[in-house]
Amino acid sequence: MSNIAIIGGGASGIFAALAAAENEKNAVTIYERGARIGRKILASGNGRCNMTNINAAENNYYGGNTAFIRYAVENFWVNEALDMFSRMGVLYKVEDGGRVYPYSDQASSVLDSLRREIDRRGINVVCGFDVEGIRKANGKFEITPYKGQPVYADKVIIACGGKAAPDLGANGGGYEILKSFGHTVTELHPSLVQLKTYGDTAKKLKGIKINARVTLGKNSEYGEVLFTDYGLSGPAVFSLTSRYNTQKTISLDIMNEYSFSEVADMLKNRRKSFSETNLEDFFTGMLNKRVGQVILKTVIGSPLSRKAGTLTDAEIKKTAAAIKKWEFEITGTMSWNNAQVTKGGARTDEFDPETMESRLARGLYACGEVLDIDGDCGGFNLQWAWSSGYIAGKNA
Numbered sequence: 001m002s003n004i005a006i007i008g009g010g011a012s013g014i015f016a017a018l019a020a021a022e023n024e025k026n027a028v029t030i031y032e033r034g035a036r037i038g039r040k041i042l043a044s045g046n047g048r049c050n051m052t053n054i055n056a057a058e059n060n061y062y063g064g065n066t067a068f069i070r071y072a073v074e075n076f077w078v079n080e081a082l083d084m085f086s087r088m089g090v091l092y093k094v095e096d097g098g099r100v101y102p103y104s105d106q107a108s109s110v111l112d113s114l115r116r117e118i119d120r121r122g123i124n125v126v127c128g129f130d131v132e133g134i135r136k137a138n139g140k141f142e143i144t145p146y147k148g149q150p151v152y153a154d155k156v157i158i159a160c161g162g163k164a165a166p167d168l169g170a171n172g173g174g175y176e177i178l179k180s181f182g183h184t185v186t187e188l189h190p191s192l193v194q195l196k197t198y199g200d201t202a203k204k205l206k207g208i209k210i211n212a213r214v215t216l217g218k219n220s221e222y223g224e225v226l227f228t229d230y231g232l233s234g235p236a237v238f239s240l241t242s243r244y245n246t247q248k249t250i251s252l253d254i255m256n257e258y259s260f261s262e263v264a265d266m267l268k269n270r271r272k273s274f275s276e277t278n279l280e281d282f283f284t285g286m287l288n289k290r291v292g293q294v295i296l297k298t299v300i301g302s303p304l305s306r307k308a309g310t311l312t313d314a315e316i317k318k319t320a321a322a323i324k325k326w327e328f329e330i331t332g333t334m335s336w337n338n339a340q341v342t343k344g345g346a347r348t349d350e351f352d353p354e355t356m357e358s359r360l361a362r363g364l365y366a367c368g369e370v371l372d373i374d375g376d377c378g379g380f381n382l383q384w385a386w387s388s389g390y391i392a393g394k395n396a
């Protein structure tokens with residue numbers, strides 16, 4: 001009988017436990033610091049749990065060495081995870097962009113099915129067990145909680161998650177445990193998070209949502225943008241932040257369907273048709289009124305009480321340019337509390353991608369977000385958690 005301890009009852013830890021329990025010779029225990037396992041699963045996908053993405057591929061992932069996930073992609077990936085969910089009784093559906101959700105539209109039905117499977121496989125779950133440190137002593141791992149007595153195991157899987165959304169359990173503790181075994185942790189940044197921007201332009205539009213093509217560096221997405229008092233949010237901005245590193249600006253094309261010259265021509269026609277109208281109403285009927293006013297004010301700088309007919313050709317050109325490429329200077333991201341994922345983590349070259357075992361400490365494994373792998377928005381992060389967890393559990 002081999003005792004396997006899984007530290008962390010999130011998506012990766014639960015899949016690790018289920019895989020480890022496939023071998024009847026293993027006694028499997030999940031140690032979870034929170035009062036319940038799977039709290040992040042419940043919150044995922046706005047309570048619907050975007051379980052995976054049928055298009056998930058290596059190029060949806062980021063980290064020091066994304067080739068690390070190749071073995072998982074080839075051996076236990078979307079189909080294998082979905083087969084496992086089907087056997088657990090989870091009926092699923094595929095939506096736009098390949099996003100997979102439970103048919104019930106309830107994240108709780110995913111977690112409840114996982115919990116039922118944990119019970120059926122006789123996996124032991126110990127909640128309220130916050131691991132402070134782990135060390136190897138006499139061939140066993142000694143796992144010490146902040147409060148209470150240590151427990152012992154033959155193999156340990158670190159599935160503690162990263163630093164994102166600490167209210168849901170993961171608080172960066174997994175990195176400290178891995179460091180104590182000599183592992184290196186790369187720089188950590190919030191990902192899938194809102195962006196803070198310079199000045200008060202976004203603040204002036206707080207609460208307004210528009211559709212735009214958003215460009216960050218070489219990447220762009222079309223979708224909803226939400227202006228907030230700190231900067232920009234909304235699905236299009238949010239999902240681009242998986243590719244955010246040192247870019248200084250983010251830009252919006254708020255009339256994506258039209259070319260620059262078409263927009264400029266429209267503005268010239270309006271100047272003619274509404275020459276006696278104040279600039280305040282120049283965009284009425286064309287753009288969100290407030291957005292139009294703020295663009296005019298920032299681009300032209302003169303009072304909106306001016307008549308539209310006084311706009312010069314140069315001002316028309318500048319306004320059209322701003323509509324097609326409205327730039328915001330990025331000053332940073334919102335905090336870990338707002339982020340969905342951690343960019344960075346334990347260096348993957350210190351682990352074997354075929355087993356998830358540490359190359360520095362035999363019998364120690366890691367999976368999920370604690371490793372230096374993060375994915376795009378759309379089911380990719382949970383897929384990595386299921387896959388890496390399964391591989392770790394199977395091999396432990």
Ligand SMILES: Cc1cc2nc3c(=O)[nH]c(=O)nc-3n(C[C@H](O)[C@H](O)[C@H](O)COP(=O)(O)OP(=O)(O)OC[C@H]3O[C@@H](n4cnc5c(N)ncnc54)[C@H](O)[C@@H]3O)c2cc1C
Nearest residue numbers: 008010011012033044045050131161169368369379381382
């Ligand atoms: C609000 C939100 C919505 C999301 N929606 C989606 C989505 O729809 N689709 C998608 O693919 N991804 C989504 N993600 C990302 C995805 O949920 C995570 O990447 C994934 O859950 C990571 O799994 P994990 O097991 O590595 O870590 P976690 O799920 O964070 O689990 C780690 C667990 O370990 C426990 N733990 C930590 N330290 C210790 C310790 N020292 N001792 C004991 N226990 C410990 C924690 O309490 C936690 O339960 C979302 C994230 C958030 C925050």
